[in-house]
Amino acid sequence: MPANLPPQYFEVEKKLKNTNNPEEKIKIMEELLSIIPKHKGTEKLQALYKSKISKLKARSQKKTATARHESLHHIEKSGAGQVVLIGPPNSGKSMLIKSLTNAEPEVADYPFTTHKPYPAMMKYENVQVQLIDTPPITRDYMEAWHTEIIKNADTVLLIIDSTSRDPVEDIMTIQEVLREKKISLVPENDKTDQGKNQFMKKCMIVLNKVEMMNISVIEKQIKEFVEPEFTPFACSAVQNSNLDLLRKKIFKSLNVLRVYSKIPGKKPSYEDPFIFEYGSSLMDMAKAVHKDFAKNLKYARIWGKKKYGGQKVNKEYKLQDGDVIELHI
Ligand SMILES: Nc1nc2c(ncn2[C@@H]2O[C@H](COP(=O)(O)OP(=O)(O)OP(=O)(O)O)[C@@H](O)[C@H]2O)c(=O)[nH]1
Ligand SMILES: [Mg+2]
The missing domain is CATH 3.10.20.30 (Beta-grasp domain)
Incomplete structure (x- = not known):
């Protein structure tokens, strides 16, 4: 169902791109919510803004308790290694955790379902590997504890929705956001030492929902535009396809x-x-x-x-x- 957004919406939305001030962002998003027509076609958009507003509000309230807040979300390592799943909204991070483990994280067909880190143990042969589900990463928003979890993990799995409008752009956006936080996602065989200004993090790109898409073009584009050494791993969390091999790859990545x-x-x-x-x-x-x-x-x-x-x-x-x-x- 089309959203049929009025021209006024796009005028106000421009203001959002031009500010980094959380208070201003909240005001603009509240204005956008009042403009968006309320019907089925705009439900996702409304949910997105509501979730962003509540996060920004919660963040400004917690400013004074930042240190306590960060340690609150620190996850102690357990098992053979710690692997964090990151990605854009709705790419299937939680669904993948659900399919790889016995855990039951919330999975839903709208963005920002996951709000805080969620650890779960994945069995691989005779060992357990700790996986951590995390909230989505977008250009506008990422909490400090999220960055710390990524830095602390042994491996990063970047979960990409292969049915998204532009999966390669999704990858690049996340790389860019993380680079600003001084984290570089590098292929597993990368031999570069930890840089002075950048934290190198071993990363496996996982293309999810592949039962819906022919991914050969995406695979080529990743090699061409992102990094030739990245070999994306294709799977479907819903259909459980290729998950045994993914378990093995995850374990191998721990070295x-x-x-x-x-x-x-x-x-x-x-x-x-x-x-x-x-x-x-x-x-x-x-x-x-x-x-x-x-x-x-x-x-x-x-x-x-x-x-x-x-x-x-x-x-x-x-x-x-x-x-x-x-x-x-
Ligand atoms: N077709 C298909 N749908 C999938 C697959 N994996 C997940 N989904 C669907 O994609 C939607 C989002 O899944 P989630 O696991 O909640 O996505 P997420 O990345 O955790 O989303 P956020 O927590 O909002 O970042 C849900 O409707 C899932 O059922 C898949 O392999 N194939
Ligand atoms: Mg989730």
């Missing part, structure tokens, strides 16, 4: 390995692995088990891909994914 501890003469348990960053040593494992092992470690026996049959290794041994380890003191 962690799993090892298993074994007591002499007993079989190892594969249910609860120790998780370490790639590059960690046997000493890191000993420290994680108990301080006595760290202090008195003599050697370990390994059953794995590079060392076999209980081969002896020393403290400097670099752990390999899947190693079964018997520590000896």
Whole structure:
């Protein structure tokens, strides 16, 4: 149903683009709400302004308690790693969290459904990965705690609605907004060190709702206009398509390995692995088990891909994914 907005609406809307002052923005948006004709075709637009107004009001009231407010939304890491889902309004972030985990975040066909961060655990084989749903990012609005969550996460998933008018522009807008907050979204294989002025964040672009679209053109445009190294991942949160592979990619992006501890003469348990960053040593494992092992470690026996049959290794041994380890003191 068409919105049939009167010319006066567009006049007032121009003023909105020219101000960054929250009080002024609220006034202009309230004026816009009074101009917008009230019918089915304008419901989304009305909801958008209402939500923006309430957020701006809440923000100005909380100005004095900013520090407390930010720490209130800090999410302690849990599991094998922390992955934050970001994106424009309505791209399916919450739906994807719902489909990847057992959580029940609110999903709805209007923008700004999600207002605060929502953590949920995703099972991948024998580990849990922490996913965080977040409110949408737009050119006009992003709270300080949202920036902190992105900086703190191990991986960013940028969820894009492949049926949107211009998915590539959606990506670029978010990149731009984040760059202003000193965050650069980089492909996973990017080797650039953390810059002085920019915080580099590993990012995977996820094209959602692909059951509705042929995405080959979008994929090409992303390589051409955004960054050739970005290989978007295609899925449908509603139809659960490609989600097993997405789980795997998310885990791989964390760049962690799993090892298993074994007591002499007993079989190892594969249910609860120790998780370490790639590059960690046997000493890191000993420290994680108990301080006595760290202090008195003599050697370990390994059953794995590079060392076999209980081969002896020393403290400097670099752990390999899947190693079964018997520590000896
Ligand atoms: N066709 C289709 N619709 C989807 C898919 N994923 C989500 N949706 C729909 O898209 C709408 C928005 O989904 P949400 O998960 O609420 O989107 P969001 O990105 O969390 O939205 P905000 O919280 O407002 O930023 C809902 O109507 C979903 O049912 C998908 O894979 N295919
Ligand atoms: Mg949401």
